[in-house]
Amino acid sequence: MAEHKGSRFAHITKAHPCFNEKIHDKVGRAHVPVAPKCNIFCNFCTRDINNEEDRPGVASCVMSPDDAVKHVKEVTAEGPISVVGVAGPGDSLANEETLEFFEKLSKEDPDLIKCMSTNGLLLPKYADKLAELGVNSVTVTINAIDPDIAVDIYSFIKYEGKIYKDYDAVEILIKNQLEGVEKAAANGMVVKVNSVLIPGLNDEHIVEIAKEVKKRGASLMNVLPLIPLAKMKHYSRPDCSMMESVREQVEEIIPVFRACTQCRADAYGIPGKKSEDRHLGMTPQSHY
Secondary structure, X not given: OXXXXXXXXXXXXXXXXXXXXXXXXXXXXEEOOOEOOOOEEEOOXXXXXXXXXXXXXXXXXXXXXXXXXXXXXXXXXXXXXXXXXXXXXXXXXXXXXXXXXXXXXXXXXXOOEEXXXXXXXXHHHHHHHHHHOOOOEEEEEOOOOOHHHHOOOEEEEEEOOEEEEHHHHHHHHHHHHHHHHHXXXXXXXXXXXXXXXXXXXXXXXXXXHHHHHHHHOOOEEEEEEOOOOHHHOOOOXXXXXXXHHHHHHHHXXXXXXXXXXXXXXXXXXXXXXXXXXXXHHHOOHHHO
């Protein structure tokens, strides 16, 4: 099992610009915005449809799975795109269109690396299906594994038809996130964990997340700076010294990816090259 996982990780890192800093400016990825709905409310998150902002949770439109497959064919013909992913603008697994897209893409182009990001709430439920559809890697955003910290990061979750708030919400979320990491890794998917660093709230806690997700089978972590928005618009963005200190602590436990550009849910092209990194709002309407 370990050998199998190692070979999978080696394959992903050779071709995935979000797993290997050395190819971040050489190999492209395409995010398709087929997942507008979300099932949790993060206090720093604002989802939007616009062409201006460069951040997660934003896209210029929402695509149908068929249009997304067509878009992938277009962009892979234009340049060196090796990875196709679903990253929102909501949560991938809160939208059945994500599974439909991967099913169609697997038939259309089985050799592309397929990845997706999720908050992890529904990952235990769908991990087997994702593996069956040929999804190679999953990024799970985990910002706290201590309910006392998580309760200040999330307002509520929607799970199995019910709304949960406060500690009821975060206890379900944390449990599912960790089980989801474990189940995805057991299915042979390479798991990266994203953690948003929020000064004064989880900056001293992220190392504990690293220890736990490493035990659960995660292969890589990505520590991201808070973008102060929504209920956390008055928080400070972490400075470079705080970011580097936390990354160094995490790196003693698990490898850290340091070149993330926190890109849009409709980004495509080469993320490390500004001249070759685009999004759908920059694309002629006739393209899609």
